[in-house]
Amino acid sequence: MVLNDASPATVHALLLQVPFTSAESALEEARHAESTLRDAGFAQAPRLLRVAHQSPAGSYVYFVFDEAVVLDAAAVREAERRLRQGGDSLARCRLSRLQLVLHRDGPSIASHAPVHYVVEMDPEEGWREELFRWYNEEHLPGLASVEGTVRADRYLNLDHGPLSLACYDLVGEAVMGCPDWLAVRGTDWSSRVRPHFTNTKRTMFAKLK
Template structure:
């Protein structure tokens, strides 16, 4: 469960062919490496997730050569939940990245783990919900949702989960928050 991955922000929008080329060059000759890529809808960015355990230092070195302007973050997975639509295709990927006021840290983590992430995972159209922590830089927390349709986000069941009293108490403590919808390209 506590997998460590690299999250690479490329700072520009890639198409599927370009993402496949980068993934091939990153993983060439390395066993057990998985790469997925998502292009932001409203920003000039592509996020690439790389898992590979012991190969991550080699991949990080390759990234420095292949994508010198990329921002690479080491993420530690803290929660991974199958969604109500687990097993279905998930071409949409929604991410919330945030810091939180220090005095609200425990409340935020309890809210995400006990109410928010399980609630959004249970929404029809959610394929998977995950949380990560970035221990070395900001934003510290990242929650991501793989979605069957873009309409899942903002659907009445989705909005009902977001409308809880606990959500209203926690959200004002968010800082440095980025919310981004992505389309899967690899």
């Protein structure tokens, strides 16, 4: 479920998805994209925040604005078109506006985070309000509080979807199997709402930057 709304929206970040790229190429593509986006005519130039890679999914590259900006879909589509002219590896890239819903620093905020875990989903019709309330009041804050979590963010993907994108920077994959993490995932509220995820994507990335 994409918003399908071309009107201007408040945006905190951009997500560049580059399919079928290699880890070796990901950082070079991210730097090229940052240069292209700097000249895209946005009210602010976005800066590179994170490069994450998983084979065969490719790369998720995040760019953030120092302050929220207002962007419409047409401006992002034009920037996407320019990025696709940057070589074969970017020919099928997708650029999306991300609206930040919630951010939490974790107890391991000072630690290196080699793992970037992403959960994307569209809420089933009629379940958006409760799913989003669960995510914001219980689930993401709970996972963010687990030892080994560096940071956690949830965004709305305003362009390519799925609509909800929650991401977690972790000190290692083992964090997801620890008792505290599993306890957050196993609440009664979680059991009630999780069956109403649709178009769900869960991806474990290696964080390159």
